[in-house]
Amino acid sequence: MTLPHPASDLRTSGSLVRRLTFRLLLSAAFLALVLFLVVLIFVRDISQRTHDSILFASATSIMDSLRVQAGEITLDIPYAALSMLGNVSDDRVFYSVRNNGRILTGYEDLPAPAQRPISGSPVYSTVGYRGTSLRVVTLARRLSLDSGPADIEITVAQTREGQTAELARLTRWALMLGGGFFLVSALIGIWAAQSSVQPLHALTGVVSRRGPKDLRPVRHAVPSEMAPLVHSLNRFIERLRVSLARSEDFIAEAAHRVRTPLATVRAQAEITLRRVDKTENRASLREMIRAIDESSRAAGQLLDHAMVTFRTDSLERKPVDLDVLARDLVDRLRPVADLKDIDLQFFCAGVSAIPGDAILIQNAVRNILDNAIKYAPSETSVLIDVRQGPLDVIISVTDEAGGFPPGQDTAALTQRFVRGSNAAGTIGSGLGLTIAREVAEAHGGRLIIEPSGAGAGACVSLSFPLR
Ligand SMILES: Nc1ncnc2c1ncn2[C@@H]1O[C@H](COP(=O)(O)OP(=O)(O)O)[C@@H](O)[C@H]1O
Ligand SMILES: [Mg+2]
Structure with a gap:
């Protein structure tokens, strides 16, 4: 009986591994995106703060250089105040100093901040100026002059090309970090999905073996x-x-x-x-x-x-001496063979015991011996040979004439109730070779059907592994 291949007519709905892999990849992608955004926001913020603090330092040092001499405001912008900005990037720097809204020095058209800064705390903004974008800091301070209070406003601005380039670099870096994270977690996810169905494969193996x-x-x-x-x-x-x-x-x-x-x-x-x-x-x-x-x-x-x-x-496995067992059977079947004038010849060359069930093995050997006596013509010899191979003990029963019908599928004869065309006229049920095969297979051995050495008869052997 052949069983249909299980996978062939079984309906499947999706795959656990694929489903699991897909979900893990999706969550890896989501986490990678979150990581990318968080890192990006964080580094952008840090970069902006760094730039702003330099702008602020520059504005503060200009503010510090303000002097009031004889009721007049004088300003001597220190070189370092603007050069510190140049150190960071090649961006152009603009500044303006106003007193009560009137320009004292610097770029007159530099835009003033939307809201007036309070004395001491800077106001930062990003504005468009002469076709480019500027980062602007404005500081305010009130000076008391003889002529009354003077509201000083100092604005320092810098173009943002360097910063933009740096941000692009940081973005690329964050992108690489997110991508790397995704790659690593995708690999871990694929591995996890594969290994979580491993027990299923193991169970399938155990059952199908x-x-x-x-x-x-x-x-x-x-x-x-x-x-x-x-x-x-x-x-x-x-x-x-x-x-x-x-x-x-x-x-x-x-x-x-x-x-x-x-x-x-x-x-x-x-x-x-x-x-x-x-x-x-x-x-x-x-x-x-x-x-x-x-x-x-x-x-x-x-x-x-x-x-x-x-x-x-x-199956019980006790040591069985196949030579003793076979000799005993030969002695018992000799009277039956004598009726047909068949000469039973027994050969044995000292074999080890094999682990098995003596009653089953006896049944199997009796069936093949019985067949030989039944299907071989009268006045011939039947050889029973017990010998040891490297891994097994083999009992073969060989007859000199008769043999299996030509063109017969001998494997089919080991199926239940199947008899050959030469069986007509002999008593039988087609179960003998089935029993012999099943017993051999239960012991991990096999039933071997061949033509006999001379070619005219049949040689049927049972092999039983030594362990
Ligand atoms: N020694 C043999 N020589 C010739 N044919 C054989 C021999 N042993 C078995 N066969 C063939 O194999 C068939 C199946 O054998 P078996 O299963 O013992 O059934 P049965 O002996 O009851 O017919 C037999 O019908 C016969 O055709
Ligand atoms: Mg038989």
């Missing part, structure tokens, strides 16, 4: 979120196991119930056969006995198969 008969509950440790899934999987497996066991029990019981009355019927038919003289009656009685044999053979095989299925479910 199981043999087809393995119905033990899943004991693999999983994250708590996956526990309900594993729990229901286990409940499902348990239900399956129980219902399988029930049907195997049923088959065994049914086979058993059929076999016993069949034996009675057969005995009666034999007795009648001895009493009857008419040829056609004897022929039909023989036909009847044959049919009864066929049915009880089938019932026996069904029983064996149910037993094999049941025992492989919980």
